[in-house]
Amino acid sequence: MQNQVQYVLRTVEERGVRFVQLWFTDVLGRHKAFHVTPAELEDALDDGMTFDGSAIDGFSRSRESDVLARPDLTTFQLLPWHESGEGVARVFCDIVNTDGSVFEGCPRQQLRRVLGDAHDKGYTFYVAPELEYFYFSDIEGARGPVPVDNGSYFDLLPDNAGSVLRRQTVLTLEEMGIGVEHAQHEDAPGQYEIDLRYTDALTMADHVMTARHVIKELARQAGLVASFMPKPIFGDNGSGMHVHQSIWKGGKPVMAGNKYADLSQECLWYIGGIIKHAKALNAFTNPSTNSYKRLVPGYEAPVLLAYSARNRSASCRIPWTNNPKAKRVEVRFPDPTANPYLAFAAMLMAGLDGIQNKIDPGAAMDKDLYDLPPKELKKIPTVCGSLREALQNLDKDRAFLKAGGVFNDDFIDSYIELKMTEVIRFEHTPHPVEYEMYYSA
Numbered sequence: 001m002q003n004q005v006q007y008v009l010r011t012v013e014e015r016g017v018r019f020v021q022l023w024f025t026d027v028l029g030r031h032k033a034f035h036v037t038p039a040e041l042e043d044a045l046d047d048g049m050t051f052d053g054s055a056i057d058g059f060s061r062s063r064e065s066d067v068l069a070r071p072d073l074t075t076f077q078l079l080p081w082h083e084s085g086e087g088v089a090r091v092f093c094d095i096v097n098t099d100g101s102v103f104e105g106c107p108r109q110q111l112r113r114v115l116g117d118a119h120d121k122g123y124t125f126y127v128a129p130e131l132e133y134f135y136f137s138d139i140e141g142a143r144g145p146v147p148v149d150n151g152s153y154f155d156l157l158p159d160n161a162g163s164v165l166r167r168q169t170v171l172t173l174e175e176m177g178i179g180v181e182h183a184q185h186e187d188a189p190g191q192y193e194i195d196l197r198y199t200d201a202l203t204m205a206d207h208v209m210t211a212r213h214v215i216k217e218l219a220r221q222a223g224l225v226a227s228f229m230p231k232p233i234f235g236d237n238g239s240g241m242h243v244h245q246s247i248w249k250g251g252k253p254v255m256a257g258n259k260y261a262d263l264s265q266e267c268l269w270y271i272g273g274i275i276k277h278a279k280a281l282n283a284f285t286n287p288s289t290n291s292y293k294r295l296v297p298g299y300e301a302p303v304l305l306a307y308s309a310r311n312r313s314a315s316c317r318i319p320w321t322n323n324p325k326a327k328r329v330e331v332r333f334p335d336p337t338a339n340p341y342l343a344f345a346a347m348l349m350a351g352l353d354g355i356q357n358k359i360d361p362g363a364a365m366d367k368d369l370y371d372l373p374p375k376e377l378k379k380i381p382t383v384c385g386s387l388r389e390a391l392q393n394l395d396k397d398r399a400f401l402k403a404g405g406v407f408n409d410d411f412i413d414s415y416i417e418l419k420m421t422e423v424i425r426f427e428h429t430p431h432p433v434e435y436e437m438y439y440s441a
Helices: 002-014 038-047 107-120 161-175 201-221 265-276 278-285 340-356 387-396 399-405 409-428 432-438
Strands: 017-025 031-036 049-052 066-071 087-097 123-139 145-147 180-185 191-196 225-227 243-249 304-308 314-317 329-331
Touching: 002 017, 002 038, 002 087, 017 038, 017 066, 017 107, 031 038, 031 049, 087 107, 087 201, 107 123, 107 201, 107 340, 107 399, 123 161, 123 201, 123 340, 161 180, 161 191, 161 201, 191 201, 201 225, 201 340, 243 340, 265 278, 265 304, 265 314, 265 329, 265 340, 278 340, 278 387, 278 409, 340 399, 387 409
Parallel strands: 017 087, 304 314
Antiparallel strands: 017 031, 049 066, 066 087, 123 145, 123 191, 123 225, 123 243, 180 191, 243 329, 314 329
């Protein structure tokens, strides 16, 4: 610990860093931060920063307000996009109680506890998300945002603003030590995708928060807006955050075997857990009212709760690979408004519940699910149709999250209460389309 503190202090001095941002994430997945000058940095690194947790949505009740942001010095990183002469660095923080015990309202700590519980069972959890988002140049009132281009899947466009920004973003992420497998134009105008390279779930959650920040900051500097809104434009595909995931045990991959698509029995049970608990998972993986405007048939959105190696209409896809180490499950219904710490934690808990209770996912569905006759289609379960429905399912199906004392009722109740305020605001606010349909009634 002391060696890490000295390394940070030395780097700050040698690189002319003028501010260090102490990052943490609230329950909604939003960045929060303290800004510390070099003169105050050593105390902050040694003792953390005390603050009123009740001021942060979903953190604490007023009766138990004081909490401590404790820096994780392994995450110290210079932010390379700041102007010359204004060196800035960041470090992620865990939120703890003032007595040093784990603060159960901290999303990063929740993921730590889930991974610790999995480790006790011998498992290591790896993830690789596909981050989809839009670049917009303007917003035209009721007509909505204006995309920066008219491109589609994999288009090699001239050096327009979006293409330039995507390249700059990838280079910046790699400069910060965040691996990028590839990046491309997505299906909708102005829509892009950056796929992050596999790593452990906690590191990846930090990477997702960093990537979202970098994407938005570089867009701002270019006079554009980067949006992770799941469905910003009617009639076009929305943005997802497909999460490739695998578990290892004893240094060996668990997902590969001799079952369907070369999966192991454990992997099939893992998929069974994901499918069984999908509607509860939606509360964390699709946590906005707008999420459910993406999750509708006809826009390549994974609405149906099935698994397949041959099509993307299933919510759980098995990507092809001939390398057992790369065998994985791609869970396709999450979107980029998700808090990555909570989403990763909840999906792992669902998968492990599937393994522990040997939950059968049923037969794979290799045909295009959207072309099925209505009679067959009705037999396949679906994801939730609204955030309200997702929260109701989380309320009913919470036992798997509490296994091993990882999540608790107080946290789940607080989360549901917090998100229901968004639901009520959305449901009670007149929509512009309603004026078109009903104003003259």
